[in-house]
Amino acid sequence: MDDNFANLELFLNFGLPLLILMVAYFIGDHIEKRHFRDIREREAKLHDFPVVSFDTMPDDWKVGRSDMVTGSIVISLDYFKRVIAGLRGLIGGRIKTYEPLLERARREALLRMTEEARSQGYDAIFNVRLETSRLANARRDGKGVAGVEMLAFGTAVKFASRFANS
Amino acid sequence: MRFVAKQPKEGINVSDTHPLVEAGTLVVGLTAIFALIALVLIFMIELALYFVSTEDEVNLFGDWLPEDLVTVAPDDDRLIETQLLVDRLAQHWPESPYTFRVEIDDSDVANAMALPGGLIIVTQGLLDQVESENELAFVLGHELGHFKNRDHIRALGRGIVLSVFFAVATDGDVAGIGIKATDITLRGFSRRQETQADEFGLAIVNSEYGHVDEAWRLFERWDIDDSSIVGLVTYLSTHPETGERIIDMKRQAETEGWLLTGNVTPLNW
Numbered sequence: 001m002d003d004n005f006a007n008l009e010l011f012l013n014f015g016l017p018l019l020i021l022m023v024a025y026f027i028g029d030h031i032e033k034r035h036f037r038d039i040r041e042r043e044a045k046l047h048d049f050p051v052v053s054f055d056t057m058p059d060d061w062k063v064g065r066s067d068m069v070t071g072s073i074v075i076s077l078d079y080f081k082r083v084i085a086g087l088r089g090l091i092g093g094r095i096k097t098y099e100p101l102l103e104r105a106r107r108e109a110l111l112r113m114t115e116e117a118r119s120q121g122y123d124a125i126f127n128v129r130l131e132t133s134r135l136a137n138a139r140r141d142g143k144g145v146a147g148v149e150m151l152a153f154g155t156a157v158k159f160a161s162r163f164a165n166s
Numbered sequence: 167m168r169f170v171a172k173q174p175k176e177g178i179n180v181s182d183t184h185p186l187v188e189a190g191t192l193v194v195g196l197t198a199i200f201a202l203i204a205l206v207l208i209f210m211i212e213l214a215l216y217f218v219s220t221e222d223e224v225n226l227f228g229d230w231l232p233e234d235l236v237t238v239a240p241d242d243d244r245l246i247e248t249q250l251l252v253d254r255l256a257q258h259w260p261e262s263p264y265t266f267r268v269e270i271d272d273s274d275v276a277n278a279m280a281l282p283g284g285l286i287i288v289t290q291g292l293l294d295q296v297e298s299e300n301e302l303a304f305v306l307g308h309e310l311g312h313f314k315n316r317d318h319i320r321a322l323g324r325g326i327v328l329s330v331f332f333a334v335a336t337d338g339d340v341a342g343i344g345i346k347a348t349d350i351t352l353r354g355f356s357r358r359q360e361t362q363a364d365e366f367g368l369a370i371v372n373s374e375y376g377h378v379d380e381a382w383r384l385f386e387r388w389d390i391d392d393s394s395i396v397g398l399v400t401y402l403s404t405h406p407e408t409g410e411r412i413i414d415m416k417r418q419a420e421t422e423g424w425l426l427t428g429n430v431t432p433l434n435w
Binding site for chain 2: 025029043044047048049050080081084087088090091094096097099100102103106
């Protein structure tokens with residue numbers, strides 16, 4: 001019977017999450033677009049740097065020195081993505097809102113690894129691998145997901161003489 | 167082998183679907199599914215109401231009290247007076263199968279509830295706010311109206327529907343959306359029941375006092391407090407807007423030719 005009380009309760013239960021959802025969407029969308037722009041620019045700069053997944057070195061690489069290089073990123077879901085993914089979880093199917101998130105993580109990790117190799121004066125990376133791990137959310141007794149880590153690693157090599165055989 | 171520098175292709179791993187389209191599809195689709203399940207459950211409740219008679223209900227719930235009820239001492243003045251008032255009002259509904267029991271809940275929020283087995287719960291907050299017996303009589307008559315229409319069982323059924331949804335949806339955020347959508351749909355049904363209960367309550371008040379003076383004065387006081395609130399609220403609320411309830415009741419009194427003024431009985435405490 002106390003309508004005022006009911007209104008406040010409704011706003012807290014219904015209006016506020018909706019508002020947060022909208023704000024999360026716009027901010028998340030903005031950050032994602034900016035990140036993708038940044039990734040594309042940096043990939044363009046590094047596009048002539050060989051990054052390959054062969055586990056043995058191609059025969060024509062004559063190597064002077066080598067070292068392991070890594071690149072890692074920890075990326076978090078926004079509230080909007082999580083809610084939509086949760087809805088998707090009820091019926092199954094592709095979690096489309098997570099796809100760009102993980103795409104960003106993969107490309108960013110590879111970029112960081114490649115940039116690291118180039119800054120140390122290496123010429124190429126082979127045996128590149130990607131690993132991912134989930135960071136548990138302490139607030140929800142470790143049941144929720146706070147974010148994911150994407151780790152890229154590989155063997156960076158410095159050529160003694162570049163593509164000697166070709 | 168020759169290394170040829172290439173840019174990776176865009177969009178292989180990412181769906182073209184715009185996130186808002188994805189969100190819209192899911193929300194609309196799931197709401198439809200939730201609504202359908204809710205309607206089926208409501209239909210089943212109506213079916214159960216048809217098969218479970220009021221006599222069975224009284225047998226089942228005659229001694230029942232909600233576990234979380236914080237009640238007052240049995241010799242509390244207001245409890246005794248309210249129980250006496252309910253007994254008097256119930257005489258105007260002689261065919262009632264219930265033996266009505268009154269309990270006072272220790273809550274500051276003004277409210278009254280009709281629960282299975284003829285249990286009427288009024289809150290301390292309500293008793294603090296009523297200024298005459300006629301005001302209280304209407305609220306109690308309104309609750310008797312819920313028993314007459316068996317809304318209290320339906321309300322219980324609505325609670326069951328909601329808890330079923332709680333159980334199905336495990337993720338907090340998602341459960342929230344589905345349950346709220348269902349809740350709002352159900353509140354539509356609830357408002358219609360409140361109007362019917364108002365009609366019954368007013369008729370009882372008129373039979374008891376011979377007039378309907380002050381029956382809705384409590385609501386008039388609330389209505390003044392309410393006037394700052396905007397229109398969406400009516401749609402979301404479990405009860406019709408207080409202003410509309412008053413208008414409906416005035417219209418009913420005029421149609422029935424009931425007296426709008428008369429001797430107002432003061433409270434006994």
